[in-house]
Amino acid sequence: MPSSAPRLCPCGATHEGPNPHTRKTWAPRPSAYWRGYNADYKAKREAVLKADPICTICNISPSTEVDHILPLSKGGGNDRSNLRGACKRCNAQRNARASKPRSRNVEAA
Secondary structure, eight states: OOOOOOEEOTTSOEESSSOTTTSOOSOOOOOTTTTTOSHHHHHHHHHHHHHOOBOTTTSSSBOOEEEESSOGGGTOOSSGGGEEEEOHHHHHHHHHHHHSOOOOOOOOO
16 A cells, blocks of 8 residues: 655654654653652652541542642652642642743733
């Protein structure tokens, strides 16, 4: 069977095969172990979920996830004082809020 004809790309070039502009260029995510979620963290996670059975953010839903109060990316650690129980909804909202870029209101001088 003949292969499909090359497509004309908005950039003006013809590409055969997958579009190089939409190809994933980042590296695959490292394993949970290499990101710091090893057996010690799993034991701490179980202890946090036992200690905080109700979400510490909304105080309504049961805790199903462990939330880092100060995220690892901002210098927080996996020690017990930085962990709290959270429900999936609250943790997702908090993560979305933290990763959303903040706009800066710059007043014209």
